[in-house]
Amino acid sequence: MEEVLTNPHSGFYINQDVFGAGGDFITSPEVSQMFGEVISLMIGVWTMCLWEQMGQPEEVNLIELGPGRGTLMADLLRGSSKFVNFKKTLHIHMVECSPTLQKLQYSALKCVDEAVNEDGSTKRTISMLSGSPVSWHSTLEQVPLGTPTIIIAHEFYDALPIHQFQKSSRGWCEKMVDVSEDSLNFRFVLSPMPTPATLLYLRKRCQWASAEEVAKLDHIEVCPKAMELTHQIAKRISSDGGGALIIDYGKNGIISDSLQAIQKHKFVNILDNPGSADLSAYVDFASIRHSAKEVSEHISVHGPITQSQFLGYLGINFRVEALLQNSTEEQAESLKTGYWQLVGDGEAPFWEGPNEQTPIGMGNRYLAMAIVNKKQGVPVPFE
Numbered sequence: 001m002e003e004v005l006t007n008p009h010s011g012f013y014i015n016q017d018v019f020g021a022g023g024d025f026i027t028s029p030e031v032s033q034m035f036g037e038v039i040s041l042m043i044g045v046w047t048m049c050l051w052e053q054m055g056q057p058e059e060v061n062l063i064e065l066g067p068g069r070g071t072l073m074a075d076l077l078r079g080s081s082k083f084v085n086f087k088k089t090l091h092i093h094m095v096e097c098s099p100t101l102q103k104l105q106y107s108a109l110k111c112v113d114e115a116v117n118e119d120g121s122t123k124r125t126i127s128m129l130s131g132s133p134v135s136w137h138s139t140l141e142q143v144p145l146g147t148p149t150i151i152i153a154h155e156f157y158d159a160l161p162i163h164q165f166q167k168s169s170r171g172w173c174e175k176m177v178d179v180s181e182d183s184l185n186f187r188f189v190l191s192p193m194p195t196p197a198t199l200l201y202l203r204k205r206c207q208w209a210s211a212e213e214v215a216k217l218d219h220i221e222v223c224p225k226a227m228e229l230t231h232q233i234a235k236r237i238s239s240d241g242g243g244a245l246i247i248d249y250g251k252n253g254i255i256s257d258s259l260q261a262i263q264k265h266k267f268v269n270i271l272d273n274p275g276s277a278d279l280s281a282y283v284d285f286a287s288i289r290h291s292a293k294e295v296s297e298h299i300s301v302h303g304p305i306t307q308s309q310f311l312g313y314l315g316i317n318f319r320v321e322a323l324l325q326n327s328t329e330e331q332a333e334s335l336k337t338g339y340w341q342l343v344g345d346g347e348a349p350f351w352e353g354p355n356e357q358t359p360i361g362m363g364n365r366y367l368a369m370a371i372v373n374k375k376q377g378v379p380v381p382f383e
């Protein structure tokens with residue numbers, strides 16, 4: 001999964017823009033220009049509230065993990081441009097493995113390179129949207145420590161590689177990828193005996209679950225990279241103060257069998273043409289909570305709550321209502337579609353009567369979780 005997505009030569013994310021209607025899939029900041037802006041604005045509201053709770057530090061590392069086209073960060077900076085005291089504290093750090101996407105992010109943030117010294121030998125990059133310095137890194141570890149930090153991980157964890165384990169007559173074994181007998185294709189096989197990963201990761205994940213939860217399952221997915229990343233986030237927040245917001249689709253418990261491949265907006269076979277389709281897996285939020293807590297006593301974990309609750313508590317309805325009042329018919333339609341897709345939880349939206357048929361959107365499938373330094377108290381809207 002890691003090779004398919006991030007191989008430096010032919011990984012899915014590395015050489016192409018995979019987002020939007022012309023790409024392979026759409027994430028919420030990209031759902032439509034107007035609605036994408038609303039989502040980013042809500043995440044901006046969360047970020048500014050946390051900054052207030054942090055005591056308005058004069059310098060903040062605002063880190064986004066896997067920023068895609070840079071749409072969320074650009075909209076967040078535009079949306080917070082009037083909050084001068086907040087804006088002037090920011091140093092933006094984009095953690096992105098794809099050089100192609102780094103370039104798109106540079107343009108989305110309207111970046112310019114300016115000389116730091118007279119001979120121009122040292123340069124820094126500034127976003128003209130906020131006047132903030134911007135840096136790129138391929139991993140979170142590369143972001144300097146020592147400054148209060150706010151981290152946003154929006155649809156990032158779902159791209160981290162998982163292991164799949166399956167119950168068999170030989171006990172729990174690992175599902176692995178093999179070459180087919182004609183050597184032309186890949187195929188899934190089950191390990192003949194428990195692999196080292198089975199012994200290490202399955203045991204680790206199951207220690208955080210009840211015997212009844214595990215007994216019900218024939219398949220279990222474990223994401224050690226998610227555990228590692230969460231350790232890093234929790235340690236950073238513990239030492240530097242601040243918090244992280246994680247939004248993704250997933251579950252507050254063990255994930256059974258969710259690995260999927262999407263190409264041009266359609267599900268395709270996971271093993272066909274590696275590197276041509278997006279691979280993703282549901283995020284195990286319970287494992288994130290336990291991983292964060294096991295490395296530090298100075299952090300607290302909040303949620304997950306549904307995306308629908310997260311956006312609702314932050315006041316998305318007020319924003320959408322204001323936009324609907326001033327929008328053309330076409331814009332209103334696109335806003336309503338976006339709202340249904342991302343906030344919809346089967347209940348009628350606020351602009352309709354209670355009995356109308358409402359499609360169920362992703363409002364319940366997407367979850368939001370926050371990891372914060374305990375000094376910051378409980379972050380909005382997790383109270």
Ligand SMILES: C[S@@+](CC[C@H](N)C(=O)[O-])C[C@H]1O[C@@H](n2cnc3c(N)ncnc32)[C@H](O)[C@@H]1O
Nearest residue numbers: 013027029066067068095096097098154155159
């Ligand atoms: C599913 S996209 C999400 C994009 C964006 N956050 C959004 O919601 O629209 C995943 C992003 O993470 C980046 N990415 C995936 N795996 C990564 C890794 N191991 N290290 C750094 N970036 C990675 C991809 O290039 C892409 O920008």
